[in-house]
Amino acid sequence: MKVIKHFFEFIFIIIFFLIFKIIGYKYSTNFGEFIGKKIGPFFRSNKKIQQNLTNSNIGNSNKDREIIIENMWGNYGRIFAEYMFIKKYRETNLYQNIEIIGQNILEQIKDNKKPVIFISGHFNNFEFMAMHIERSGIDLAAIYRPLNNKFLNPIMEKIRKNYICEKQIKKGISGTKKILRHFKEGTSIALMIDQRVSEGISCNFFNKKAFTTTIPAQFVKKFNCKVVPIYIERIKLHQFRLEIFKPLEFSEDESIEKITLNLNTVIEKMIEKNPDQWIWSHDRWK
Numbered sequence: 001m002k003v004i005k006h007f008f009e010f011i012f013i014i015i016f017f018l019i020f021k022i023i024g025y026k027y028s029t030n031f032g033e034f035i036g037k038k039i040g041p042f043f044r045s046n047k048k049i050q051q052n053l054t055n056s057n058i059g060n061s062n063k064d065r066e067i068i069i070e071n072m073w074g075n076y077g078r079i080f081a082e083y084m085f086i087k088k089y090r091e092t093n094l095y096q097n098i099e100i101i102g103q104n105i106l107e108q109i110k111d112n113k114k115p116v117i118f119i120s121g122h123f124n125n126f127e128f129m130a131m132h133i134e135r136s137g138i139d140l141a142a143i144y145r146p147l148n149n150k151f152l153n154p155i156m157e158k159i160r161k162n163y164i165c166e167k168q169i170k171k172g173i174s175g176t177k178k179i180l181r182h183f184k185e186g187t188s189i190a191l192m193i194d195q196r197v198s199e200g201i202s203c204n205f206f207n208k209k210a211f212t213t214t215i216p217a218q219f220v221k222k223f224n225c226k227v228v229p230i231y232i233e234r235i236k237l238h239q240f241r242l243e244i245f246k247p248l249e250f251s252e253d254e255s256i257e258k259i260t261l262n263l264n265t266v267i268e269k270m271i272e273k274n275p276d277q278w279i280w281s282h283d284r285w286k
Contacts, residue, residue: 003150010151020084025094026238028081036077037070044281055285056206058275071276075124075234082125083159090131090163098128099235102244105228106136109247115139115183116226116247117216121194121267124234124277130165130190132242133230141167141182143175143191143215165190171197176215183219190230191215194267196284201257205264210285217259220250227263231270233277 016035020028049069050062059065088094109116118140120129130142142165147153161168167187169175179189196211203212216227226247235241248266250259271278 006149006151009149013152016080017084020081025085025088028084029078029238032077032079032081033074034077036073036075036080040073040076040281048283049280052280052282052284053275055208056271058206058272068276069280072278072280075277076279078234078237079125079127083127083156086127086131086159086163089128090135095135097239098132098232099239099241100132100244101241102246103136105244105246106133106138109188109228110136110138113186114225115186115188116228117219118188118190118228118230119193119216119263119266120190120230120232121192121270122279122282123232123270123274125232125240126192127160127164128240128242129230129232131163133188133190134165139187140165141169141179141187141189143169143171143179143189145171145195179215183223183225189215189219193263194271194278194284195282196286201260203257203260203264205284206268208285210264212260212264214256214260216263217256220259221256224252229263229266229270231273233274 020032023031046069049072050065053059053065053068059068082089085094089097118129118133120126130140134140142160144160147156157168167182169178169182183189191213193213193216197213198211200211200213202209204210205212219225220227226249228247229245230243231245232240232242248262250262
């Protein structure tokens, strides 16, 4: 049954991708927002999202949270539509739609030729972050989780490898070994630390325990490397602001648990800035 479901999801998405390509970028992202708001709630329970918002103390009332949820689905839909235009963002003047803050930090990292760990979360549009880092001339490997849909995943992997970041590493034990090898060879690592993981530690996230990856903290302890937070927000319908923050450094006596907690706090502040631009449908506190 799951295979049949995934097949029809694949056909459904391919049809929309074709429509997006025909009607062009601006109409597509506007249409994507409409699709997200109308169809998104069928894929993830708004009740669960409301609970996540309440547990995180985001929004002053249920009405406020309903607005956040609706905008979240709209943003999700725009991201969905923008996958058809990733190549144009990489290679054409569409890239001018992204305002960059902190480019000098990336230039310093490139000149120092010492790998760092870039951290962020699933903000809007999160794919542009790794794209910009690599486009800036930094040797980068991005960690990703393959889609559950086996029909759709090869297409998404091709888009990511060709236009976002050439070095893509699947999450998992084998992926961790590749991360270590790449890092030793001078390749910086980019990963999202906002999703629940099974191999992490239980750590406070909005004052509630959530399993969190310890990869950045482990690399800090092993290599004494810097951690660089990066954030993206949609400031207008078709325009973004991407910010690279000052590298974080930790003392030798700080534990993996403390470093991980500090990084969770960084992500919390990013979420609080634009709560409707984070994907609350993740089962983060399961």
